Amino acid sequence: VGSPKLGRTPPLTEDETLERIRHTLESGTQSVDLRDDAAVVDIPGGGSLVVSVDSVVEGVHVDLSLCSPADVGWKALMGALSDLAAMGARPVGALVALCVAPGLEEGAGEGGVTLGVMEGVAEASRTAGCPVVGGDVSSGGELVVAVTVMGTVDGDLPVMRTGARGGDVVLLTGPCGGSAAGLRQLRAGGGGERAAEAADQSWAYRRPVARLREGTTARLCGVHAMIDVSDGLALDLHRLANASNVGFDLDALPVADGATPDEALGGGEDYELVMVVGPADVDALIGAFTSEGLRPPLRLGVIADDPDHRVLHGEPLGQLGWQHRLG
Amino acid sequence: VGSPKLGRTPPLTEDETLERIRHTLESGTQSVDLRDDAAVVDIPGGGSLVVSVDSVVEGVHVDLSLCSPADVGWKALMGALSDLAAMGARPVGALVALCVAPGLEEGAGEGGVTLGVMEGVAEASRTAGCPVVGGDVSSGGELVVAVTVMGTVDGDLPVMRTGARGGDVVLLTGPCGGSAAGLRQLRAGGGGERAAEAADQSWAYRRPVARLREGTTARLCGVHAMIDVSDGLALDLHRLANASNVGFDLDALPVADGATPDEALGGGEDYELVMVVGPADVDALIGAFTSEGLRPPLRLGVIADDPDHRVLHGEPLGQLGWQHRLG
Numbered sequence: 001v002g003s004p005k006l007g008r009t010p011p012l013t014e015d016e017t018l019e020r021i022r023h024t025l026e027s028g029t030q031s032v033d034l035r036d037d038a039a040v041v042d043i044p045g046g047g048s049l050v051v052s053v054d055s056v057v058e059g060v061h062v063d064l065s066l067c068s069p070a071d072v073g074w075k076a077l078m079g080a081l082s083d084l085a086a087m088g089a090r091p092v093g094a095l096v097a098l099c100v101a102p103g104l105e106e107g108a109g110e111g112g113v114t115l116g117v118m119e120g121v122a123e124a125s126r127t128a129g130c131p132v133v134g135g136d137v138s139s140g141g142e143l144v145v146a147v148t149v150m151g152t153v154d155g156d157l158p159v160m161r162t163g164a165r166g167g168d169v170v171l172l173t174g175p176c177g178g179s180a181a182g183l184r185q186l187r188a189g190g191g192g193e194r195a196a197e198a199a200d201q202s203w204a205y206r207r208p209v210a211r212l213r214e215g216t217t218a219r220l221c222g223v224h225a226m227i228d229v230s231d232g233l234a235l236d237l238h239r240l241a242n243a244s245n246v247g248f249d250l251d252a253l254p255v256a257d258g259a260t261p262d263e264a265l266g267g268g269e270d271y272e273l274v275m276v277v278g279p280a281d282v283d284a285l286i287g288a289f290t291s292e293g294l295r296p297p298l299r300l301g302v303i304a305d306d307p308d309h310r311v312l313h314g315e316p317l318g319q320l321g322w323q324h325r326l327g
Numbered sequence: 328v329g330s331p332k333l334g335r336t337p338p339l340t341e342d343e344t345l346e347r348i349r350h351t352l353e354s355g356t357q358s359v360d361l362r363d364d365a366a367v368v369d370i371p372g373g374g375s376l377v378v379s380v381d382s383v384v385e386g387v388h389v390d391l392s393l394c395s396p397a398d399v400g401w402k403a404l405m406g407a408l409s410d411l412a413a414m415g416a417r418p419v420g421a422l423v424a425l426c427v428a429p430g431l432e433e434g435a436g437e438g439g440v441t442l443g444v445m446e447g448v449a450e451a452s453r454t455a456g457c458p459v460v461g462g463d464v465s466s467g468g469e470l471v472v473a474v475t476v477m478g479t480v481d482g483d484l485p486v487m488r489t490g491a492r493g494g495d496v497v498l499l500t501g502p503c504g505g506s507a508a509g510l511r512q513l514r515a516g517g518g519g520e521r522a523a524e525a526a527d528q529s530w531a532y533r534r535p536v537a538r539l540r541e542g543t544t545a546r547l548c549g550v551h552a553m554i555d556v557s558d559g560l561a562l563d564l565h566r567l568a569n570a571s572n573v574g575f576d577l578d579a580l581p582v583a584d585g586a587t588p589d590e591a592l593g594g595g596e597d598y599e600l601v602m603v604v605g606p607a608d609v610d611a612l613i614g615a616f617t618s619e620g621l622r623p624p625l626r627l628g629v630i631a632d633d634p635d636h637r638v639l640h641g642e643p644l645g646q647l648g649w650q651h652r653l654g
Contacts, residue, residue, distance in 0.1 A: 021442065045482055
């Protein structure tokens, strides 16, 4: 009865797998676009919704010896919300599917891992103003938290990855590499409950924050394209450039306190937003961020017409970053 | 750093865990209701959305030696869609979070488990008329498919579990136990690609169908309450009765061909709908099903005012069914 055939295939990268999945889904009657951070769904009766799903898996994305169940719940919801931020959407609700190993539950005491994770989800939910409207709990062999988020752009169009044009300016909401540095510090036995020193980035790793207000502010300023730094600044820059069929010429790399340039380029989970804006609109964008009390955006460089021209400090920028190898 | 405390707690049932999770989420500023099959979210700009999430975990809900990756994908989407059916909602889109063990991928040949699962998702998506609008793929220790579905009731109110009243009639869209019987037959080495005999229920197990048209037809006929048979007819009847604070007096148990009465009461994953309707509306409901070309509903009995009176054939009905023990 249809059990998997034996054989071997070369492992696919995450992007390759998504391409194959798109093909499978498109071979039917429907047309889908899974290429952006989130999808846009028209709602019968008016309005449209920006939706996305994101998973956190113990042993792959997180390590429960370095962070608490509540950290895992927080990271799962914030990671999903970051996809809404990258579209300029405001969250309206989240659904959480939780899979917990019975063995984990037994060792976890008071309330167990399930309730610990949900406490972190609830904290992130309050911080982001995104109510949890549904959920599902299963037992399983390991901890998996899959979060679906829904958002609105209030009648406006969401910001896609596809709109960057030659001559546009590339801005970033904040320095990168903090999350990777925090993970390194935690692995080395460091890191406190909250950072006592600026270079302690353990909190950036355990409690990252989706840049939701930055995203909506950027949308209202008419940015041409956005992406969030989830898998590493370099990889996510390439993804945006691929989607827009452009290149880039960057002369700045904002590195978080305590992080290395490699961590800033390849670390991921920073959730800063890359914003691409027309040169005439840069000052208005910076002004809007300032008047909203947000950190002023950092200038990375410009978009190039040539899709093969992708440089940082005059050198070609590799596709550093975090792709799952499936298989 | 906040690693789980050591200790032991008595295991919680699924319903008890959900109660604790509700408490965690409600201790904040938000009010949530996770009690029904699906949640209702108001969309800024008009309209409302019925949303639900459901997971399938290898080794817990499915066994890849008894069904194919495509079966798993089909079951995951249909199981989630059944929650929409129970609210009388029409699907508008689904998001799929997939977690696949690299070891599974390696043994699975052409395209691997990931693409196999997504082929089943795509088939179910076409059958149900529900496009897949988003997804996420992770590697992990086991196969987990978490599906979020969104639906609409076209400006109407969704059907809840809470509306049953004494004297109402309890109807069922079809006999139960087929899925459990099919699993038993597959375990015994039986079951074909499609059932050659009526008593071969392997297809009911591998390819269950959400009763979406039945659900919307029932909503348009003004049924008072509905629930889908996902964890077993007896347990789901108790859940509906708990939500409505009523009892029931049933004199019929429709058992699927090849299934036993125990499988009908406790098996689950049948996805038939329990419909509770005012006595004056029974004929209109049956007429609407007939004119829609749907199987005529089966009469189980009546709703009792006394919440402690819950009987089948004059005997108290136990809460048979499938609850995860977490921990």
